[in-house]
Amino acid sequence: MSKKVLIIGAGGVGNVVAKKVAMNPDSFGEILLASRTKSKCDKIAAEAREHGLPTEIQTAAVDADNVAELSALIRDFQPYMVINVALPYQDLPIMDACLATGVHYLDTANYEPKDVAKFEYSWQWAYQQRYKDAGLMALLGCGFDPGVTQVYTSYANKHHFSEMQYLDIVDCNAGDHGKAFATNFNPEINIREITQPGRYWENGEWVEIPAMSIHKPIEYPNVGAKESYVLYHEELESLVKHFPTLKRARFWMTFGQQYITHLQVLQNVGMTSIAPVKFQGMDIVPLEFLKAVLPEPGTLGENYTGETSIGCQIRGLGKDGNELTYFVWNNCKHQDAYKDTQAQGVSYTTGVPAMIGAKLMCDGIWMQPGVWNCEQLDPDPFMALLNQHGLPWHEAINQPLSVEA
Numbered sequence: 328m329s330k331k332v333l334i335i336g337a338g339g340v341g342n343v344v345a346k347k348v349a350m351n352p353d354s355f356g357e358i359l360l361a362s363r364t365k366s367k368c369d370k371i372a373a374e375a376r377e378h379g380l381p382t383e384i385q386t387a388a389v390d391a392d393n394v395a396e397l398s399a400l401i402r403d404f405q406p407y408m409v410i411n412v413a414l415p416y417q418d419l420p421i422m423d424a425c426l427a428t429g430v431h432y433l434d435t436a437n438y439e440p441k442d443v444a445k446f447e448y449s450w451q452w453a454y455q456q457r458y459k460d461a462g463l464m465a466l467l468g469c470g471f472d473p474g475v476t477q478v479y480t481s482y483a484n485k486h487h488f489s490e491m492q493y494l495d496i497v498d499c500n501a502g503d504h505g506k507a508f509a510t511n512f513n514p515e516i517n518i519r520e521i522t523q524p525g526r527y528w529e530n531g532e533w534v535e536i537p538a539m540s541i542h543k544p545i546e547y548p549n550v551g552a553k554e555s556y557v558l559y560h561e562e563l564e565s566l567v568k569h570f571p572t573l574k575r576a577r578f579w580m581t582f583g584q585q586y587i588t589h590l591q592v593l594q595n596v597g598m599t600s601i602a603p604v605k606f607q608g609m610d611i612v613p614l615e616f617l618k619a620v621l622p623e624p625g626t627l628g629e630n631y632t633g634e635t636s637i638g639c640q641i642r643g644l645g646k647d648g649n650e651l652t653y654f655v656w657n658n659c660k661h662q663d664a665y666k667d668t669q670a671q672g673v674s675y676t677t678g679v680p681a682m683i684g685a686k687l688m689c690d691g692i693w694m695q696p697g698v699w700n701c702e703q704l705d706p707d708p709f710m711a712l713l714n715q716h717g718l719p720w721h722e723a724i725n726q727p728l729s730v731e732a
Contacts, residue, residue, distance in 0.1 A: 330689040333408075335412065336362060337360060340678045342668065346374070346375050357404075371386075391417040408688060409421060409433070411432065412677075422465060426461060429463065431694075432458075435677055455697055455698045463696055466700075470678075471657075473561050477701040479720070483655060490572045494566065495577050496637075497579045499547040502635065529574070539556050540557075545730050560580075599613065600612075638654060653722065654726065680709075680713070683716060
């Protein structure tokens with residue numbers, strides 16, 4: 328039976344989530360899209376109407392930092408669940424509002440305090456007992472990475488491995504948006520993520536490295552070799568907790584030289600700082616100002632060419648006890664994403680999995696009280712829906728892994 332959903336956030340990912348939810352009336356009933364800026368919601372709703380999507384998208388204004396305002400909106404609309412695609416700073420207020428009003432919760436990125444570039448799951452995992460006691464479900468990090476990468480790992484563990492030992496998540500955007508410098512998702516979050524020290528898991532502990540200091544070319548399907556950098560990414564914290572046989576787990580992401588050069592200049596002149604500075608008698612945060620002058624990620628889609636390639640390369644012992652290598656991945660063309668939802672591929676690869684996670688919750692397949700990460704749930708129905716909703720996956724078994732080359 329279709330269920331009402333409230334979607335909070337009207338950026339590039341919110342656009343994809345709202346439209347994909349509107350395409351699936353078998354699972355989703357009424358849709359309310361809310362953001363601080365209602366005009367952004369109205370634009371998405373108008374595009375959905377123009378493209379003849381089966382479910383009308385209603386819109387509202389809400390301050391996602393304000394628990395009382397969020398709670399009032401939820402009580403008024405009475406959704407089955409909230410899909411949070413606002414900023415990571417707003418995860419906890421939205422989780423609090425869901426608890427206060429008795430509705431389920433899903434997000435695509437873990438909580439991050441605004442005044443320090445530190446993202447980890449501890450704040451949200453602390454809600455486990457409260458959600459369980461309330462009979463509510465919170466699904467964390469249900470985008471692509473985090474999200475699909477954890478489902479891929481869980482699927483590999485379930486079907487191919489008796490012991491996973493080495494995991495490398497590889498993320499390539501080989502697209503071209505024609506801009507001198509632009510980020511593919513929220514510039515503030517993106518730059519905070521890549522300018523902090525890198526970390527990876529090895530032999531039972533975290534190894535910290537200077538930002539962007541480990542890099543090498545990695546071969547990506549349909550794309551070729553691209554320079555890839557070790558970053559810390561949130562799903563590593565979750566995966567090494569839930570798969571303790573992992574001896575090493577790393578996350579790699581590609582960056583072009585032009586991007587690196589721009590970033591270095593911006594860092595050198597202080598524009599990536601999150602510490603307030605005085606300007607004409609006012610406190611401003613340089614990174615927030617930079618965000619205001621950079622292109623809005625949601626506007627990049629129309630002229631974007633090329634494709635993304637994201638996957639998991641895993642080595643360990645197979646079900647028969649012999650050594651096994653496994654690679655599972657998706658390639659997504661920016662042009663295909665734009666045709667489907669008027670979005671670029673990075674927004675699309677995050678938004679489609681959020682819809683799939685919500686669908687599995689609404690359909691009762693992934694519904695269980697408590698706070699969960701994607702790898703803790705049965706991967707098979709999620710993997711099937713990826714193939715049906717625009718993100719088909721591929722696998723290679725006992726082939727050389729390019730990250731090891």
